[in-house]
Amino acid sequence: ELKVEQNPLFLSMQEGKNYTIYCNYSTTSDRLYWYRQDPGKSLESLFVLLSNGAVKQEGRLMASLDTKARLSTLHITAAVHDLSATYFCAVDGWGQKLVFGQGTRLTINP
Amino acid sequence: DSGVTQTPKHLITATGQRVTLRCSPRSGDLSVYWYQQSLDQGLQFLIQYYNGEERAKGNILERFSAQQFPDLHSELNLSSLELGDSALYFCASSPEGGVVTGANVLTFGAGSRLTVL
Secondary structure: OOOEEEEOOEEEEEOOOOEEEEEEEOOOOOOEEEEEEOOOOOEEEEEEEOOOOOEEEEOOEEEEEEOOOOEEEEEEOOOOHHHOEEEEEEEEOOOOOEEEOOOEEEEEEO | OOOOEEEOOEEEEOOOOOEEEEEEOOOOOOEEEEEEEEOOOEEEEEEEEEOOEEEEEOOOOOOEEEEEOOOOOEEEEEOOOOHHHOEEEEEEEEOOOOOOOOOOOOEEOOOEEEEEO
8 A cells, every 4th residue: 555654744944944845655656746735725736746856846845756765855945934834745546546645734934 | 716616615514414515626627536634634535536437446434425427526425424524525636537648636626624513
């Protein structure tokens, strides 16, 4: 059974700092997704990573995928308050099932 | 607005009751997915339909059932409700459902918050 694990689960950081969220998964897959969820809101697609070594960047967020290590990272550069949210990674499981990690709740303090 | 419409947004009911959650997928999407989000279980995949047919099944309880209609909208039926069924239920849609040739990005609706008292 495909398992997706994120760490840390909770992250409190100051504005201007850099940090990385890690996403490990248990079986071979070359499709990994990052989503953002604001409190009480829906999930919004951030990145789609489709191959080993894929790197995507949008503003202060950069995601990468290492399929051999079964690891994806979401790097936050010079964090700002607006990035406070819960971030999920998800991996394609068998069939069309998308398996999500537990989510990382990110709080960015002024 | 993501294009995925879920109703109702909020629902409060009692244990033992039955409720139906409705989802209209984004225009052009053939696949509908249902997820349950609770504090202790995270985001759990329940079931997927593609063009009216069940395609994948996750941790869906026997008390729950779903279907996708010819107009592609979907309904999730929850019966004999228990306190533990209180959660946010998300519907998502995507264009793909069969052989995935590339990214299968899900577009999520705003969710239906179910409270069982």
